């Protein structure tokens with residue numbers, strides 16, 4: 273058969289179905305007829321979506337539609353095991369459930385807001401210590417406390433798009449007998465392949481690029497090591513947040529267009545980046561590798577593309593509310609990775625739980641905007657941004673003038 277390409281594997285995800293259906297069925301059953309021990313003749317093998325235990329029994333344990341997602345995503349990552357969860361946060365919780373009381377986790381300092389919420393609330397209660405590391409790329413094994421069980425990273429980070437050296441983080445983790453977990457949501461296996469760089473767990477919020485249409489929450493954890501996989505599998509069953517059959521179908525449906533969507537998003541993001549870099553009202557543009565030469569080198573080494581999330585800082589003479597109100601195609605909302613372009617203000621939206629000090633440490637100013645680029649025609653997006661800059665320039669003063677003249 274030969275090795276199929278990534279794009280083909282995205283499409284060819286339908287498991288064998290006895291009806292010949294070319295898209296996977298949504299199996300809603302909560303429970304399945306159990307084989308009768310010692311019955312003669314022995315029960316026929318399960319016809320479709322066989323999971324690793326070979327059959328289906330109860331939906332929290334396994335489900336044919338969910339198994340199809342897990343098989344498809346494992347194939348894209350060339351991983352042995354994948355487990356699908358109700359949300360990205362459920363997937364992250366499952367990975368953290370493998371850390372025991374008295375152990376420590378090191379995390380890169382700008383992690384996803386929900387992950388920060390988890391560790392700051394649940395690690396202390398579970399007697400797990402943690403440290404936020406500003407520069408994982410400079411971390412040395414001798415700096416890592418002996419009780420460290422896991423290093424947890426994202427690359428690029430959100431919303432400043434800093435690059436974390438995955439191979440380096442894996443090497444340091446393994447030198448001290450710890451595991452490396454990476455949230456690969458922003459890049460996907462299409463652009464970045466953490467297992468090939470030494471990662472032990474790869475995590476996704478499939479809500480974003482994998483599903484890609486802003487209509488489903490989903491998460492995945494992948495692992496190659498049998499023991500680690502077993503622990504994640506236990507969390508999937510016992511913590512009780514597996515992906516539902518309908519949501520499994522939505523992820524499978526989205527997955528088929530992953531490559532065409534991401535190709536278009538990358539192209540659009542590149543054009544918008546060039547526009548922003550040249551715009552006089554933009555004081556900084558952040559994208560993977562933009563921070564310094566070292567990060568640019570790491571990014572080039574470990575990733576096939578910048579992705580389609582970028583952030584930028586707008587000049588003081590741009591009135592932010594007027595800028596946002598002038599947008600029509602571009603939605604003002606959190607989330608990313610979908611077909612529609614979304615703009616957000618991290619300081620008041622995705623990172624609103626941080627205080628001023630934490631925001632400053634994470635490099636999130638009040639003038640920073642994050643853009644998650646979609647698949648629209650780039651010319652329309654550029655025209656809209658251009659117009660928004662025009663109408664919002666000096667708008668604060670104009671508003672003041674108006675209110676003065678009225679009084």
Ligand SMILES: *Cc1c(COP(=O)(O)O)cnc(C)c1O
Pocket residue numbers: 359360361362384386426430455457458476477478479480489490491
């Ligand atoms: C959205 C997101 C999550 C959480 O995913 P949910 O599906 O919303 O639970 C985790 N990590 C990253 C990087 C994300 O963008």
